[in-house]
Amino acid sequence: MYTELNSILNTNPDSFTQGEFVLLSDRKSDASFLIHHFLSLYLRARCKVWFLGLVQSFNHYSAISQRLGVSLAQAKEKGQLVFLEGLNESLSVLIPQETDTRSQAMGFLRDPAVGLKSLYEFVRSSVTSSGGGEAGADGAEEWGPPVLLVDDLSVLLSLGVSVGAVLDFSHYCRATVCSQLQGNVVMLVRCDGEEEEEDDGDDEGSERLLKGLTHQCSLTLHVQGLPTGFCRDIHGQVEVCWRRRQGDGQYTQKKLFQYKVHDKGVSFFAPGTSSAVL
Amino acid sequence: MLPELLQGIDAGGFLIIQDSTSYSGRHLLKSFINSALDREEAVHVLGFEVSEEELKDGLKGSPIQRLHFHNAYSDPLGWTDHPAFTVSQFCLDELTRLVKQTSHPKPATLVIDSLSWILRHLSPPDVCKTLHQLRKGGAVRAIIGLLHADMHQRGTVGSVCHLATSVITVVPVVKGDKAVAKITKRSKSGKVMQDEEIFSIKEDFTVIVQGKPSQLGPKLADPKEQETDPTANLTFNLRLSDTEREAKEKLALPFVFSKEKKTALLHSGPGSGRILYEPDANDDYDQEDPDDDLDV
Numbered sequence: 001m002y003t004e005l006n007s008i009l010n011t012n013p014d015s016f017t018q019g020e021f022v023l024l025s026d027r028k029s030d031a032s033f034l035i036h037h038f039l040s041l042y043l044r045a046r047c048k049v050w051f052l053g054l055v056q057s058f059n060h061y062s063a064i065s066q067r068l069g070v071s072l073a074q075a076k077e078k079g080q081l082v083f084l085e086g087l088n089e090s091l092s093v094l095i096p097q098e099t100d101t102r103s104q105a106m107g108f109l110r111d112p113a114v115g116l117k118s119l120y121e122f123v124r125s126s127v128t129s130s131g132g133g134e135a136g137a138d139g140a141e142e143w144g145p146p147v148l149l150v151d152d153l154s155v156l157l158s159l160g161v162s163v164g165a166v167l168d169f170s171h172y173c174r175a176t177v178c179s180q181l182q183g184n185v186v187m188l189v190r191c192d193g194e195e196e197e198e199d200d201g202d203d204e205g206s207e208r209l210l211k212g213l214t215h216q217c218s219l220t221l222h223v224q225g226l227p228t229g230f231c232r233d234i235h236g237q238v239e240v241c242w243r244r245r246q247g248d249g250q251y252t253q254k255k256l257f258q259y260k261v262h263d264k265g266v267s268f269f270a271p272g273t274s275s276a277v278l
Numbered sequence: 279m280l281p282e283l284l285q286g287i288d289a290g291g292f293l294i295i296q297d298s299t300s301y302s303g304r305h306l307l308k309s310f311i312n313s314a315l316d317r318e319e320a321v322h323v324l325g326f327e328v329s330e331e332e333l334k335d336g337l338k339g340s341p342i343q344r345l346h347f348h349n350a351y352s353d354p355l356g357w358t359d360h361p362a363f364t365v366s367q368f369c370l371d372e373l374t375r376l377v378k379q380t381s382h383p384k385p386a387t388l389v390i391d392s393l394s395w396i397l398r399h400l401s402p403p404d405v406c407k408t409l410h411q412l413r414k415g416g417a418v419r420a421i422i423g424l425l426h427a428d429m430h431q432r433g434t435v436g437s438v439c440h441l442a443t444s445v446i447t448v449v450p451v452v453k454g455d456k457a458v459a460k461i462t463k464r465s466k467s468g469k470v471m472q473d474e475e476i477f478s479i480k481e482d483f484t485v486i487v488q489g490k491p492s493q494l495g496p497k498l499a500d501p502k503e504q505e506t507d508p509t510a511n512l513t514f515n516l517r518l519s520d521t522e523r524e525a526k527e528k529l530a531l532p533f534v535f536s537k538e539k540k541t542a543l544l545h546s547g548p549g550s551g552r553i554l555y556e557p558d559a560n561d562d563y564d565q566e567d568p569d570d571d572l573d574v
Binding site: 172211 | 299302327329331332351352353354355357394398399426428429455
């Protein structure tokens, strides 16, 4: 986890808001560094984490988390981390074998029109069966509130799932994990094109998905490149937007930061205060 | 006009609050719920988008007994075995049954949070039909709906808003937590009134109207920075003294057609060639200069 981002979001492993739906989004950029932040943050906070890794293998996240000081393999062994490796699972759906008893979480690959109910069922049964925070019957360790991380939702659109189905899926995840179990949900959405004004007719799926998710979430972090172009010392900007009312009565509050990705972390700073400039 | 709408909606009225991702209209919706509860009306909320706790958050006191939340949030599509209320139950009979479940002397106000959720799953004509039937049906006195205008095509938004008697579109103002409400109200006589007001919502959901956007215009200009003088603080001199300014203004520019040049061209000097013209019998020689009326 990145300490500067923790202070910006007012979170740390010991205290963070529960019941939050965090939306990470990017436009022509790569916001996956934020996924690693939240993954290591919640693992350090001793929460039970469900990770739907649909775009990368387990080893990828493991290697990066290693640099951030968290061992995913260990967490998985202890039962703190439940990892759905989408790439692996999809093989068993597309090339079914008799000996396969894996869940049908990725069943939507066969028929995208059906929607993501099976994926939600996987999440729901997994989250509620473990008790979501209660101690296991056989003396297993007691974990904190449940956290669901999804990386990422836009790939579902590419696989043929409709925007409505993805929005329903995120709604149900939020209803189960955030409202019912007081856990947190973090989802990543990626957009390709320019942000345009609405035309008539269905605009590109990812834009509509981003809007729908923004309405549902309580906190958004939007990553973009610098409007002035490529810079070696500043890799882009992050716009943080709190959508729920904060303690001091302020409603939607927005803050803009610039960031630079290092080997073992990411530094965030106010626009114009990069160490290369000062 | 916003305070009047908050005071009460006419019987059979349908109010739509249109919002977008940049400013959520739910806070204004809660203000409407709050004022309806204060007027001792029963409010039925059809909650698709937020949970009961989140909606009731901030609404305190005894009036909350009159707020009936119908949970369409935990399972709106019937994915579990015991859904409380699904989106397919959004029809006149089911809604009338829901509202009549709780008896109350005053007719109830139905709040729909949100219409966008329903429009995503049911076809717009069906939704419009149900809303129209509800308005005429008499089971509810008034309907208030929240609509995310950026989630639908313009035609869909237009059709649903056409049914409404009042539409409030909220957009944020750049600074602060204020927002601009663009209000369109259609009265029963057919008169349409439009208004724009800047408002902010306090913690107890009272709405404070702070004037019109045009009033804010000049105020925004004042805090703008004073224009800096670009010729100040330079290592070289960019300013002109008075004599220099005079000389500059006297200078005749090379390609400007001034009076002196015109007379020089029109009246040729000594030694230049002269043209002698003897008209032929066929020539139509007019002594008058055809270009005389040109102001060259």
